[in-house]
Amino acid sequence: MKIEWAFYQNGDETEEVFYEYLDKDLYESKYQEHLYCISAECNAMIKFTHRKNGVKFFSTWNGQGDLHDTECPYYLQNKGDVERNKILGLIESAPITDEHIINTILNKSKNLKTKEKKKVPNRRLTTRRTLQGEQSSKPEVIDNGNINEKGSSQIKIFSLDSKHITPDYVGYRKCVFGKIRHVYFNETDDYVYLNLDNDQYKVSVYLPHAFYADPEKTTKSALETFLRIVKHDLRANNELIIICVGMIRFKGNQQGVNVHVINPSHLLINDAKYYEIITNNSIPQNPYNY
Numbered sequence: 001m002k003i004e005w006a007f008y009q010n011g012d013e014t015e016e017v018f019y020e021y022l023d024k025d026l027y028e029s030k031y032q033e034h035l036y037c038i039s040a041e042c043n044a045m046i047k048f049t050h051r052k053n054g055v056k057f058f059s060t061w062n063g064q065g066d067l068h069d070t071e072c073p074y075y076l077q078n079k080g081d082v083e084r085n086k087i088l089g090l091i092e093s094a095p096i097t098d099e100h101i102i103n104t105i106l107n108k109s110k111n112l113k114t115k116e117k118k119k120v121p122n123r124r125l126t127t128r129r130t131l132q133g134e135q136s137s138k139p140e141v142i143d144n145g146n147i148n149e150k151g152s153s154q155i156k157i158f159s160l161d162s163k164h165i166t167p168d169y170v171g172y173r174k175c176v177f178g179k180i181r182h183v184y185f186n187e188t189d190d191y192v193y194l195n196l197d198n199d200q201y202k203v204s205v206y207l208p209h210a211f212y213a214d215p216e217k218t219t220k221s222a223l224e225t226f227l228r229i230v231k232h233d234l235r236a237n238n239e240l241i242i243i244c245v246g247m248i249r250f251k252g253n254q255q256g257v258n259v260h261v262i263n264p265s266h267l268l269i270n271d272a273k274y275y276e277i278i279t280n281n282s283i284p285q286n287p288y289n290y
């Protein structure tokens with residue numbers, strides 16, 4: 001595991017920092033003791049090392065490993081295989097309702113509309129959570145500042161900008177958001193890729209055959225219409241921001257990662273739902289401060 005991104009926070013000044021962008025002098029003059037885990041849920045501080053041989057890396061500040069949220073891959077960095085498999089197993093098998101996923105996506109969409117250009121996570125408000133989700137009904141602050149509804153699943157699905165996805169997130173379920181760059185429909189093998197913005201890795205929203213296998217949810221012909229509209233808007237330079245929830249997995253050839261979206265209700269583009277896009281035969285303009 002290699003931490004590639006960190007979040008710089010110093011008063012009102014904030015920035016997402018890629019490790020290769022730093023060097024020793026720049027780090028010591030500005031960033032030292034102001035870098036945090038890129039996940040807004042984590043309170044862990046990040047430190048930068050630049051060795052004499054040129055090797056650069058981020059690591060968690062000594063003794064702060066447990067300040068990563070349990071759903072952050074770097075929480076597991078110094079844990080053994082047993083702990084790792086247990087946590088990943090819990091994420092995989094967690095009971096998550098469609099309603100909970102839809103609420104997560106809608107909350108994220110609302111949040112992206114109102115948020116300032118730069119996110120300023122209020123780390124003092126966050127507390128580390130246990131994976132099984134507190135079963136208590138007491139309302140909690142979740143990543144987008146909304147209160148979880150009573151009765152809804154208490155398992156939190158945290159959001160992740162597609163730009164910050166690395167293979168370390170494989171095995172986690174996330175609410176991923178990002179710009180769509182390209183659409184690819186493989187009709188022979190029955191799957192769709194919506195490629196997202198990321199400078200280091202191939203990151204795609206992956207719609208497997210299961211996405212349109214149940215005619216009660218959608219059909220191949222509806223999906224084709226949806227994709228035609230998305231392609232048209234990309235060509236017309238409409239900036240398309242997708243928000244979706246799915247498990248992150250390696251691509252078949254290990255070259256990059258996919259976000260597996262298995263239900264048309266688990267995605268929004270520019271705040272429009274799948275069937276709204278098909279019915280209106282268009283996608284709204286980007287409504288977000290993103």
Ligand SMILES: [Zn+2]
Binds near residue numbers: 037038044067072
């Ligand atoms: Zn973290």
